[in-house]
Amino acid sequence: MNRKKRTGGLDLDAAAKAAAQAIAGDKQASEMLETDAPDLQRAISYLTAFGYIQPLPLQAFGFMSPVLGAASIKTNVQAFQRTFGLDETGELDESTLNAMAAPRCGCPDVQMMRAEPVIWRKRELTYGVQNYAPGLPRSVWDGIFEAGYRHISETFDLKFTRVTSGTPDITIFARRIDGPGSVLAQAQLQPGGDRPLWLQFDDGDRWVERLSGGGNEILALNVFIHEAGHNLDFDHIPPQSGKALMNPMYDPRVDRFQPADVQYGLSKGYRPAQGGTPPPPPTDGAWRITLEVDKRTGAARLVG
């Protein structure tokens, strides 16, 4: 299968763009979905980028005929609404469009099913950092990576070591994905064979270590552990299945694996960490943990 497509995020290919333009110009579709063309086009771009609409090869059909129908778009909108726990109206109402505009991970929600679960065969992984997103000092980013991997090691039987030479198993870097909001970060899933993977942050988002009340602040640790989960070949857990760090939408209250994430990882074949303690059940409200970084050594630890 096409691994690039699984992690392409908002990088729509020409076929998907052509489909979006074609359907947006379809008056019947606009009327059936009770929305205007720009909203419809944005919605189709979103549904295509995140896997609800599966593009077929351009060369096979000349254009995206399978998506050119209001009924099929409506079905895909309903699939999105079902995943996000919204009323399954199939219409691009305000709550649906708002959900599509919320900050989220760039990896698709709908993946192609595979017969065999894919996990890392080795238990000791290396990571390297190519560059850093602005907004936080490098030492804080380093502390976040260290703390995030330590959390994973305390949950599953995996070990992460930073390296500065050679090809690491996981390369972390920052680049422009889509600017502030919407997609925050994305990461590759393991296709098998312990292949090297990447994890990237959007350098246009406002990354913070803790919330100060300013607008558009994104907690880096939450997003990092989520993306690191993708590197373990974790798919998104639909919000309708419960609160999870692997929910596709960013939630500042969820900054470590939840029971649903742990169960998912174990079901894939990862072993529980030896001597590790399972995460506590999620609580509503402002529950969160705090990251403390030693200013002198740069070492970070999770508290609370």
Ligand SMILES: [Zn+2]
């Ligand atoms: Zn994700």
